[in-house]
Amino acid sequence: MKSALYLCLLLLGLQVQGQQQEQIQHSPEAQSQADAENLPYVKLAPSNADFAFKLYKQIRDELGDKNIFFSPLSISTAFAMLSLGARSNTLRELHKGLAFNLTQVEEQEIHEGFQHILQLLNDPHRAAQLSVGNALFVDKQVELLQDFSDRVTNFYYAEAVSSNFQDPAEAIKEINKYVETKTHGKFVDFVKNLEPDTVMVLLNYIFFRGSWERPFNNLSTRDDDFFLDAKNSVKVKMMHQNKHFNVHRDEKLSCWIVEIPYKGNVTSFFVLPDEGTMKQVEEALLKETVSDWLRSFQKRKIYLDLPRFSVSSSLDVKSLFEKMGVKEVFSDQADLSGVAKNLLLKVSKAIHKATVDVRENGTEAAAVTMMEIMPLSASFPPPPHITFNKPFLMMIIDKTTDALLFLGKIVNPVAKED
Incomplete structure (x- = not known):
């Protein structure tokens, strides 16, 4: 039996309005257009968009007329990171499922692209608060291959945390504390249980807090x-x-x-x-x-x-991916031989949770009253009334x-x- 790798894809999307600093822009505008188009993260954008809409349609088909909310970037980042340890057909399935076209973007450029995206999104000077991170909770008895460890740290800034999965209650407590901290308390008791043979948990989180350019009154x-x-x-x-x-x-x-x-x-x-x-x-x-x-x-x-509105959703990513043709990584045929020494691994579970909160003002203790006074004007035709x-x-x-x-x-x- 293969040991289990538990893949947690965690998203917190929290949109609120509040005072923010002006953003210091970090963009490739200073470079020539040709140079900018050759940047790995620019070359990666079409693949990530294709994956996002393909996954959306799979979720829609499964959930029917229910709320849908998820982070395509969170899911693709986690599986791209895992692909560093995948080999043979398992790797090919992951690349195809994530819509990576290796004739247009090289495998090295995929990881360099995510590396640059993570750098830009985690810029502390951004006006919108955005933090994206990855972590690997690894059983004390498991020895990661040095190449895999180096690359997940270099490209994905993953934190490696040594855990004792022989004591599942303690491991769950440790993971949940990490999740609660990284999501500012929005997800408590995220992991309910772990399968007995779990030796590793890979986790990705996103926290977003943005203020409208023009808040609603x-x-x-x-x-x-x-x-x-x-x-x-x-x-x-x-x-x-x-x-x-x-x-x-x-x-x-x-x-x-x-x-x-x-x-x-x-x-x-x-x-x-x-x-x-x-x-x-x-x-x-x-x-x-x-x-x-x-x-x-x-x-x-x-x-x-x-x-x-405020909505939350949970997704069984394993089920969704299997229906999209990504099956081997979840089976006993999985080849994740590039992850750990002398250990056969498969992904036993992949879950994704998301929440979003859209409102006029994110600080209930503060109130702002503003009136805009402007001259009357005869507009013809009248402005459209768009009501969601x-x-x-x-x-x-x-x-x-x-x-x-x-x-x-x-x-x-x-x-x-x-």
């Missing part, structure tokens, strides 16, 4: 209906703004796309399909579609209604790296996780 928030379908609705707190945004109306897909930027270099897209067109918009979710939306944005004044009062899609993108940090579908803003 909480005095404008009101109770409103959110329509789950043609017959059913729930009450939500609906936020409101009447300002200029980047907006695009995609007539072909019958949807509105509104960009709501955060301070710094992170932005969000909210996609509102017309009644009955969600599935066709989901099917069209490709990197080319998002690129078209980016090119088509126009700055225009709109009446925007967006619900305040039915299921919609959202994505959060880091503009420095083009990384799709978060991707989700909000079907019911007040639903609790199953």
Whole structure:
């Protein structure tokens, strides 16, 4: 029997509004266009986008009409790190599943790309607070191969923690304490149990806190209906703004796309399909579609209604990956011979948890009242009124790296996780 490697993919996406420092930009703009396009993280962006939308559709098919929220970057980072120890067909399946095209980006460039993404995302000078990290909890009796240990540390900044898995309760306590600390207390008792033969836990986390470039005024928030379908609705707190945004109306897909930027270099897209067109918009979710939306944005004044919401989700990544053709790494045929000395390993479990909180003001103890006074103007035609009062899609993108940090579908803003 192969020893078990427990893969924990942990995401915390917390969007709140508060005072932040101005961001110091770190971008390749000073380099020539040709040089910038050859940077590993730039070459990696199309693959990561392909993987994100492919995984989204697999999740959609499995969950049906439920809230979806996950971090494609968190999942791809964890499995890319694991691939450093994979060999033969196990490695080929991982590369294919993660949408890495080795004719366009070399294997070394994949890891250099993630290394650069992690450097840029963890920049302490960013206006949006963002921390991404990896850890390996390794049984005291397991000796990692030096090459694997060096590369996960060099490319993925992984912390290696020596643990005693012979005492599962103590190991679980240690892992949960780490998770709770790294996610600022948002995930407590994350790991409930470990399989008896577990010898290693690989963990990835993301914590995000961003403030809107232009916060919503909480005095404008009101109770409103959110329509789950043609017959059913729930009450939500609906936020409101009447300002200029980047907006695009995609007539072909019958949807509105509104960009709501955060301070710094992170932005969000909210996609509102017309009644009955969600599935066709989901099917069209490709990197080319998002690129078209980016090119088509126009700055225009709109009446925007967006619900305040907080949703969480849990994913069985093992099941999802197996349905996407990544099977061997979870089986007794797994070849992870590049991880540890004299030890046959397979991934026994891969889980991913995510939570997101979208609201006007993230500090309940403070309140700001602001009135904007402007001259009346006759606008013709009148600004469109875009109301997110039915299921919609959202994505959060880091503009420095083009990384799709978060991707989700909000079907019911007040639903609790199953």
